[in-house]
Amino acid sequence: MSKTCAACRSRKVRCDGVTPTCGPCSKARKLLECEYVATAASQVPKGPLLQKGTACYACRRKKKKCDARRPFCTTCEIAGKEHECQYEENVQRNLTEALLARTQELEERLAAYELQPGASSSSSVIAQSVVGPQPFLTTEMNDFLSVVGVVQPPSVTTFMSDHHSMPDIGLPPPGPAYQLQIPTPESDTRSQSPPELLQLLDMNYLATTTSLHELSEFRKTFISHHGQLGVSLPDTKMQAIVTGDLSGTFAHPVLIYLAQLIGCRLWQEQHHTVLNTGIEIVQLQLVNRALLDNPSPVTRLQVHSVLAIFFLLKRQMREGRDQLTQAALVAVQYSLRFDSPAPESFESMEGTSDETQEHICALSQLFYLDKAAAIVLNDPSLLSEEYERQFRDLPLLFPTISKNNLVVLRARSVALLQQTRRLSDRWTDLILNIGTAQYALTPNAQTQWYDDYWDLLEEVSDHIATLSPSMMKMSFYNQRGHALALKVCMIVSLTASAELHRLLAGHLPESRLKCIDTVFEIVSVTRGLKDEDYIFLDPILGTCWSMVATVINQERFAPADETATLQWKSSFTVIHSSASKLGHALPYMEDSVETINGVAPFVGDPSPSPP
Structure with a gap:
């Protein structure tokens, strides 16, 4: 597409883009200044491509361009309509999907209740329910549900950290005997249950919790990701969680309630939906009640x-x-x-x-x-x-x-990263204090720093050597949860290694080359992450990617190899895109995303500003 000069643009004449004077301007009756001025639109850099569904609802509704910034996108902020800028985690994804899920939930509850003796009183139970807004649903959803009269749980309150102030749901007082058994189709425990437990099963349990099948799904979700949650249990306790055994024979009931609680949260995040808030409230109360039984x-x-x-x-x-x-x-x-x-x-x-x-x-x-x-x-x-x-x-x-052990490996990765950051701060202090009186008072500080540096570098290298075969092994056997957690460990450990090599990159050419190779390895591991993996990652990756982006920007400004310019741009694009995705999936990523955007504001700029 040819350029258009300012004179042709003002006259709305087709310009042939010839320099120094275009055809229409040379043929004009009066002398015109033929100047080519870059328009504002061409000067605005294009940001990274957004995934489908990541734009805010206001921009999607108005068909406006959105950069998905948090807490408010640029379009809504300029228009002064920050209150309309809402994203997926704050707004129900699809009204039809929510209504279908709610309908299925009510049908399962009604079917479970009809299996119990005295099912003829079901209408009275439903009549006692209260219609009220739910805090995890949108305003539009609550208005719609209030119109159609969808049944809501009778007692929905926010969680209070003090268990003495929590609302009572009719559970028996805590004690050593756990008689609360989830009824199964094969056996009916109503005849052996105390009256207060029957009341819980009839009203609160059926009205505020989900079906037995869904509770089992929540526990399975917990089992699939227990390593990422830092829980390591023997096989007997794992089996008790899978079966929902509340007898306390193999596992304390608080672990079963905990598995259902965190499993429900992970299940909702994984399926991008919001369930009845009473499910989490009841499970949270059960966890706190079980904690009173001295586990x-x-x-x-x-x-x-x-x-x-x-x-x-x-x-x-x-x-x-x-x-x-x-x-x-x-x-x-x-x-x-x-x-x-x-x-x-x-x-x-x-x-x-x-x-x-x-x-x-x-x-x-x-x-x-x-x-x-x-x-x-x-x-x-x-x-x-x-x-x-x-x-x-x-x-x-x-x-x-x-x-x-996955939990120990992950803890060691984070500990090594923290030690690296501390060592980096000490290096900065040494550089700034050279020639001062404080430097003269600590003549052995530099020697001690080098001793700590080589010891830490050896420890980080040994840890990476341990992680690498384990990560490949889990990926080979399709152990997705463990492989994903090991990838997090690998990125954290490689970031520590890259930072250590960066400290001596200006003094030792081998350190600079090793730093570059390590950064490319981090980018390679990051590129292998799938969109559905980000909800199971860790916000600490934002800090790691910020440190990597700093190294990438330095090498892009003064590359060791001129042919590597495109590779650095591609690497930064991967880091920038991954940080944005993680920011949409997890909290506390704002500072990291802002740091990455500030390091190299224009991903497509071939000559970024020097650090």
Whole structure:
């Protein structure tokens, strides 16, 4: 397409784009200044292509261009209509899909109730239900449901962190005997149940929870992603969760309720839908009631750690932080340590016991969450440096668990990244203090830094060597959940390696080449992520991709090889696109996305501004 000069554009004449003077201007009766000026539209860089459905609802309704910025896109912000800028996680995806899901849910409840004796009273139960708005649905959805009179749960309240102030749902008082059995088609337990339990099954259970089949689906979702949630349990407890065994023989009932709660949340995120809020409320109350029955310290630690993830997925930051604090208090109160179990050398020849592995994994998950919160949210650490020392010595005491357990591997990856960031800060301080009086007072600081650098580089390299075959093995056997978690570990560990090599890139050419190779390996692992994987990833990847984007921008500005310019642009596009997708799927990605956008604002610009 030929260019158009300013004179032809103002006269609305077709311009042939000839320079220095176009044909129409040369043939004009009066002298015209033929100038080619770039239009504003051509100067505006094109952003990355958005996935279908990622634009806000206001831009989709008005058929406007949307950049999907959070919390408000540029189009809505310029128009002054920020209140209309809403995205998928805040708005019901499809009204028809929601109504179909609600209809199916009501039909299943009615069918389950008709199987019970005295089903003729079902109309009275439904008549006692209350129609009210649900906080997880859109305003339009609540208005529609209020018109058609869809049955809502009789008691829906927000969660309070203090269990003494929680609404009562009619459960029997906590005690050692767990008589609450989920009825199955083969057996009816109504005749053996106390009156208050019959009332729960008739009204609250059937009105606020979902069907038995869906509860089973939630538990299966938990089992599929238990490694990513940091839960490592023996086979007997896993089987109890699969079957929903509430007898307490093999697993404490709080684990079954916890599996149904977090499984329900993950199921909704995975299927992009919103279920009845009463499901999560009841399961959350059951978890808190079961916690009053004094489960083991390790079980209590597992519950609080998973609840922290549950609230963070719901964007409830304060509640998530409270649960993480409760987990740290449990570890301190019950003196849970990494070195408290007997080392493997003193164990039987059959290997580490299930209790020891469960103990170490529960502590490792708390250690991981504490480090991740410090990196992503800049929160102060809840664990003392003594836990870092114990975790650092863990491979000496339990080498098998340290090399093969997913939870421990992930915790070590995040710990190494945090140590790398600290070492990088020390390097910056050393550079800034050269020639000052403070530098003269610490003559051995640089020597000590180099000693720590080489030790950390060796530790990171050994950890990557452990992760690489494990990741390939899980991918080969199609273990999607474990393979995805190991990819997260690999990206985090490779980021630590790239940052370490970047520190000496200006002094050692081998370090620069190694840094470049490591960045390309990170991009390769990131490119292998699928769209449905992002909901099961971790916000810490945003921090990793921000560090990688900094290296990419430096190399694009002064590439070691002129032929690598297109490769750097392609790599940045992968990082930028992946960070945007993760920002749409998970919370607390705003700072990382903003950092990546600020490092190289124009992905297609062949000559970005120097850092």
